[in-house]
Amino acid sequence: MSFSKRALARVLEKLSRRGVEFVIIGSTAVEIALGRDIFEGDLDLFVIEPSPITHEDFYRGIAVEEGWEIGFTELGTIKFVASVEGEAVEVELYENLMDFNIPEEVISNTKQVSLNSVKVRSIHPEQYFVLKARQGVDLEKVKYYYRQLGRLNTSMIESTLSYFSDESEDIAERLRSAGLKF
Numbered sequence: 001m002s003f004s005k006r007a008l009a010r011v012l013e014k015l016s017r018r019g020v021e022f023v024i025i026g027s028t029a030v031e032i033a034l035g036r037d038i039f040e041g042d043l044d045l046f047v048i049e050p051s052p053i054t055h056e057d058f059y060r061g062i063a064v065e066e067g068w069e070i071g072f073t074e075l076g077t078i079k080f081v082a083s084v085e086g087e088a089v090e091v092e093l094y095e096n097l098m099d100f101n102i103p104e105e106v107i108s109n110t111k112q113v114s115l116n117s118v119k120v121r122s123i124h125p126e127q128y129f130v131l132k133a134r135q136g137v138d139l140e141k142v143k144y145y146y147r148q149l150g151r152l153n154t155s156m157i158e159s160t161l162s163y164f165s166d167e168s169e170d171i172a173e174r175l176r177s178a179g180l181k182f
Helices: 005-017 027-033 056-066 104-108 125-135 139-149 154-162 168-177
Strands: 002-004 021-024 038-040 043-049 069-072 078-084 087-094 111-115 118-122
Touching: 002 005, 002 087, 005 021, 005 038, 005 043, 005 056, 005 078, 005 087, 005 111, 005 118, 021 027, 027 038, 027 043, 027 118, 027 125, 027 139, 056 069, 056 078, 104 154, 125 139, 125 154, 125 168, 139 168, 154 168
Parallel strands: 021 118, 043 087
Antiparallel strands: 002 038, 021 043, 069 078, 078 087, 111 118
8 A cells, every 4th residue: 555745744634633642653754764755555653642542432533533444453553544635544553562662762762754744753764673673574674775765873773772672682683684784
């Protein structure tokens, strides 16, 4: 599934206006950094508030009012298929739950990006790489994005690795196997 920057901005604007505080955490963060106008896959958001777990009715209300489909992610959190301007954007809402854990230090060290004048927070590509390598999945995607970016902030990779002290060596090895130099 692909969607335009215009559709992405519209979905994020609708969620923001409803009081949803979030950070873009998935591959969309890297595609934004690359300056893409068309995005592939889904949109992964780390929700700060309101909780997609304890406030499920709030999100169901958004889906009903907007005419969006609603479902659940693999972790059991809310997922939307948001129809905007003739496009569908699959939006997965996450928070720290079970093995899914994004340290507060990552969330507090995000950047603000502007998408068609809609300002939102997004993780840095380097943070995305560490989070993906921690999962041990999509390392080919990490390699692809790394080649596209060309250069990285190595100190950001190292500081993000430090938040996973027990796993940092394994994560670093996965990043190196994907071709990253830091």
